[in-house]
Amino acid sequence: MNINAKTGIAANETAEMLVFYLYEESKKINETLEPFDTSFNHIISELLKNKEFVAKLNNTYTLPTYGKFPSQRIMLVGLGKKEEVTIDKIRQAAATSVKTARDMGIKKVTSVMDSIEIPSQKSFEWYQGFIEGAVLGLYQFKKYKETKPDEEKEMKTLTLLLSDKKVLSFVKEAIKRGQVIANAVSFARDLVNTPSQDKTPTILSNIAKNLANEPGIDCKILSMPDLKKLNMGGILGVAQGSTQPPKFIILEYNPRSKNQDTIVIVGKGITFDSGGICLKPPKNMDQMKSDMSGGATVLGIFSALARLKIPQHVVGLVPCTENMPSGSAIKPGDIVKFHSGKTAEVANTDAEGRLILADALSYAEKFHPDAVVDFATLTGACIVALGNIATGMMGNNEELINRIKTAGEKSWERVWELPLWEEYQELIKSDIADIKNTGGAGAGTITAACFLSKFTEKYPWVHLDIAGTSWSEKNSAYIQKGATGVGVMLMLELLKNWKTFPKKHS
Numbered sequence: 001m002n003i004n005a006k007t008g009i010a011a012n013e014t015a016e017m018l019v020f021y022l023y024e025e026s027k028k029i030n031e032t033l034e035p036f037d038t039s040f041n042h043i044i045s046e047l048l049k050n051k052e053f054v055a056k057l058n059n060t061y062t063l064p065t066y067g068k069f070p071s072q073r074i075m076l077v078g079l080g081k082k083e084e085v086t087i088d089k090i091r092q093a094a095a096t097s098v099k100t101a102r103d104m105g106i107k108k109v110t111s112v113m114d115s116i117e118i119p120s121q122k123s124f125e126w127y128q129g130f131i132e133g134a135v136l137g138l139y140q141f142k143k144y145k146e147t148k149p150d151e152e153k154e155m156k157t158l159t160l161l162l163s164d165k166k167v168l169s170f171v172k173e174a175i176k177r178g179q180v181i182a183n184a185v186s187f188a189r190d191l192v193n194t195p196s197q198d199k200t201p202t203i204l205s206n207i208a209k210n211l212a213n214e215p216g217i218d219c220k221i222l223s224m225p226d227l228k229k230l231n232m233g234g235i236l237g238v239a240q241g242s243t244q245p246p247k248f249i250i251l252e253y254n255p256r257s258k259n260q261d262t263i264v265i266v267g268k269g270i271t272f273d274s275g276g277i278c279l280k281p282p283k284n285m286d287q288m289k290s291d292m293s294g295g296a297t298v299l300g301i302f303s304a305l306a307r308l309k310i311p312q313h314v315v316g317l318v319p320c321t322e323n324m325p326s327g328s329a330i331k332p333g334d335i336v337k338f339h340s341g342k343t344a345e346v347a348n349t350d351a352e353g354r355l356i357l358a359d360a361l362s363y364a365e366k367f368h369p370d371a372v373v374d375f376a377t378l379t380g381a382c383i384v385a386l387g388n389i390a391t392g393m394m395g396n397n398e399e400l401i402n403r404i405k406t407a408g409e410k411s412w413e414r415v416w417e418l419p420l421w422e423e424y425q426e427l428i429k430s431d432i433a434d435i436k437n438t439g440g441a442g443a444g445t446i447t448a449a450c451f452l453s454k455f456t457e458k459y460p461w462v463h464l465d466i467a468g469t470s471w472s473e474k475n476s477a478y479i480q481k482g483a484t485g486v487g488v489m490l491m492l493e494l495l496k497n498w499k500t501f502p503k504k505h506s
């Protein structure tokens with residue numbers, strides 16, 4: 001979709017569809033709508049008065065202009081109550097307008113931005129959010145469907161209509177940023193929605209290599225012999241049941257700016273999680289193609305870093321393997337030895353994510369990171385605790401935890417902290433190895449993070465459990481059933497405002 005901005009007056013615009021945004025319980029009609037209301041004998045005021053149209057979030061109402069105006073139709077889109085508006089609601093309303101128009105077969109939409117009444121101190125974020133919502137609202141995963149050209153409905157152009165010339169260049173900048181970010185999220189969604197057969201560790205690492213075609217991005221792939229040399233027993237152990245060889249993706253973005261920090265982002269890259277010998281039940285097992293969502297988040301972020309000119313040194317690490325049962329698979333009771341030298345008893349082969357992350361997290365030390373953030377669909381228990389609304393957060397550094405919480409609220413990819421108290425660490429003690437990979441019946445999300453914490457002692461670290469937030473069971477305004485691409489917007493928000501991380505004096 002082509003997105004542009006221009007200045008002009010709604011009543012003089014020639015558009016297939018002119019969109020106006022309205023707040024609920026607003027006393028008077030927005031002045032951008034007045035000329036339309038007046039020439040239609042106050043029909044819009046009547047609709048609102050009779051509550052035939054209530055401007056609740058995502059409510060829409062379409063009217064033809066019967067040739068009274070150069071535009072063919074107008075659409076009213078609800079934003080909800082003005083005092084309750086958030087960036088998420090702006091995204092939703094933008095998504096609803098373009099989606100509704102697309103489903104009517106319309107190809108060109110003009111949004112009357114003044115009707116949103118954007119407060120000046122929030123304007124950049126709101127314009128950017130509007131674009132993110134519009135692009136993500138139109139996201140579809142159609143690669144595996146037969147497409148009939150005559151049934152194809154596609155939005156071709158979105159125009160943002162403004163009255164103030166002074167903001168035009170700044171709005172164009174927000175459009176660019178919003179598009180880069182939404183495309184990065186869509187890229188992550190595509191990877192997660194792709195069936196496992198078409199995203200084996202080898203294929204994923206080739207996709208990562210392609211990202212390095214962009215200037216400023218480097219990519220290195222570790223294969224079996226490298227993993228053996230590095231004693232990465234966690235990744236090798238999980239991979240030994242699969243016919244697909246494991247890969248370890250290393251991406252690096254180094255803008256060499258002054259005083260840059262090094263931030264390492266790690267993503268779980270299980271391209272299919274059958275559970276291994278501790279086989280999962282068949283119900284919803286197909287969803288386990290999404291067990292590389294953390295890895296997809298990392299790749300999504302890397303697709304945007306250079307375009308957004310992020311002035312930090314960012315490293316992405318994605319250990320990739322399938323988790324399969326077979327004659328050669330790792331067994332309950334086996335002990336693996338990690339890159340760090342620590343050992344773990346494999347109590348359950350389905351708790352494989354922490355095994356591959358353990359190797360990746362200690363490998364991260366090599367980059368002397370100022371901060372490390374990992375994304376992983378790590379535990380079903382996180383879905384029980386937080387549903388698909390919040391990402392579970394645990395970490396060892398308050399400053400990093402607070403920064404991620406703020407970025408989560410700003411990007412509306414919200415996180416919620418769970419405690420990593422010492423008492424929980426007791427639960428992963430093993431009789432015969434340093435630790436074991438399960439912690440019993442309770443606090444599954446926390447004991448998984450406890451396991452990771454044994455490999456992250458040398459740097460500030462936050463773990464984000466995205467088991468619930470990376471996948472959606474239903475369609476909503478800008479998230480479709482399936483992959484959400486969670487984490488991309490959060491992390492790009494965090495990196496945008498990154499301030500030199502306070503160094504510990506030792």
Ligand code: BES
Pocket residue numbers: 273275291348350351352353377378379380381437438439444467468
């Ligand atoms: N990939 C799963 C977690 C998961 C479950 C993600 C559902 C998304 C949706 C993970 O590898 C796993 O199987 N974890 C086990 C751990 C248990 C055996 C300690 C779990 O959560 O049941």
Ligand code: ZN
Pocket residue numbers: 273275323349350351352353
């Ligand atoms: Zn598992």
Ligand code: ZN
Pocket residue numbers: 270273291350352353377378
């Ligand atoms: Zn898993």
